[in-house]
Amino acid sequence: MKQSITLGSVTRFIGLAGFLETIKNVFTGKLDKEDFKNIFRKVIMPLASVLLFFAVWYLSANKLHEIEADHLINKALVEQGPAEAEKLRACIASGDKSCQPNALPSPVQVWGAYQTLLADHYVISADKKAFKKKTASLNAKRIANGEKPITYTGRPSFVDQIFTSIITVFAGFLLALFIAVPIGIVIGLSHTLRSSVNWLIQIFKPVSPVVWFLLVFMIVKTFTKNSSSDSAFIICFISVGLCSMWATLVNTAMGVSSVDKDYINVAKVLKLGPMQKVFKVILPSSLPLIFTGLRITLSVAWMVLIAIELLAQSPGLGLFVWEEFQNGANDSNSKIIAAMFVIGLIGFMLDRIMLTIQKMVSFNKND
């Protein structure tokens, strides 16, 4: 099934097909009564909700800003006298960045922070390139002599952090896949095994990511005592994997154990061997449920990743958010909100990718 990537398939992929198609109909003039209803439902209402969201955000940010400013001015009045207070009021009113109170940033500030982060990324990547150029000949010599090459040790940019996070989440996701799917198949096949390990699944499934992180830390610490490598990444992806694998485990076991009785009867009548029964009948028929589980696993993995990166001090978006919070610079809050949108968008894209795969493996096209 070769399919060229068209604008249509992209918009369908991100779930905007209805919206864009309706707009297209408006401009091509193909309208009837049903279309007006559609325009209202698919274009006007979504746009209105976006506007409403930003309006509420903007107004509440202003209000919070005002409250914080009043508080600061009052404090200055009490502690430093009216002259200082008046100076501060003037400073805040002038929009000078150095004296702004630290509150919920407005959409404009977040947009500014986003652009700062991008600019910062370009500076850092240019810096990296220059460093690579400078050390190229030296590194070649060092490698020839059997020495370790010199690597860039500067601060990672925001975009670097995004990629680190995506790599970590995929490592965790793959770990979950390789643990949960085989175990799920085995316990799905055996009723005895299923009921005997059920307690374990029920107890470990709701455990919080923070506790998983601590558990993994306890274990990995022992193994990495003598190694010089950074164990933060290992701890991080293992915790993510363990924390997110339960949905896949449960779904796989359920899919395997609830194969349509008709298919099992066919397999019995044809006297398929156990391996053939598993690979030709049971697995294909439970694939849709397995992929539903994997989709949940990936979205859980992405959600807990941020918290675990923060705890493990492993590079990535979680650490970025935490460092910005600790940093407390006047645009830190804006950067955190900018990161929040990036995290949300990436999570959304990951879910869409899984949904597409899920639709591909689903044999029931009516689903």
Next chain:
Amino acid sequence: MNTTLLENNQSNTYLENGILYPSSNVMLDLAHLKKVYPTPKGDYIVLQDLNLKIMKEEFVTIIGHSGCGKTTMLSMIAGLNEISGGTISVLGKHIKDPGPDRGVIFQSPSLMPWMTALENVLLGVNQVFPQATKSQRNDIAKYYLQKVGLEDAFNKKATELSQGMQQRVGIARAFAIKPKVLLLDEPFGMLDSLTRGELQDILIEIWNKEKITAVMITHDVDEAIFLADRVVMMTSGPKAKIGDILNIEFERPRTRKSVLEHDDYYKYRKHLIDFLEH
């Protein structure tokens, strides 16, 4: 008509329903068959002391009220349902488990929806003819798909086929493994009457060629008469057994028209309906 079952083991023949059969001709033998389902209120006896002999190359239809235990009996013959008492033998050998010597056409087509029509038929063919080459097995599967009129749908996924076409694949799958006995559990019950007629024609056409002993459950009196050499009527449960057997003496190959126009047709029909209404 004589409804008792007379057996004469000494003389290697036996008399059933007024016809004398040689014992060596028996393909399927149900003897004192019993099925019990334990319930909290005590045992529920579905079948008791059910005796039936089915000859080689015979087509038998089984008719009876819903819930009388027809399907239970058929799935016991298929080996999918445990036998509580008595025996079932195929060519004199007791059966316990399911196996490809007894092909089943289920009520729902039961095709693997992730496979194509050809792959569904091959699933059985590969199992039954492991020594054959891949192309030979492909040829067998394709031959039977052609026989059921699906030569254009080899590579269509099962989900892309209509209910009637899916059941055609089910028929091809059952014949392609060349079973000794073919068991059909109301295979056309879910189809509209036009499609049902088509599939009856297809079934009987293949059957005329292959002459595989067939046992078919149906609710449709006309279908029972059109297809069968004998119509077996089961009494209502619990403790169901064979109530009556009707020999259908139309010549084969039959056409629907010749059957409908035959003088005996309405006599047979009346006999069956009288039984069912009592």
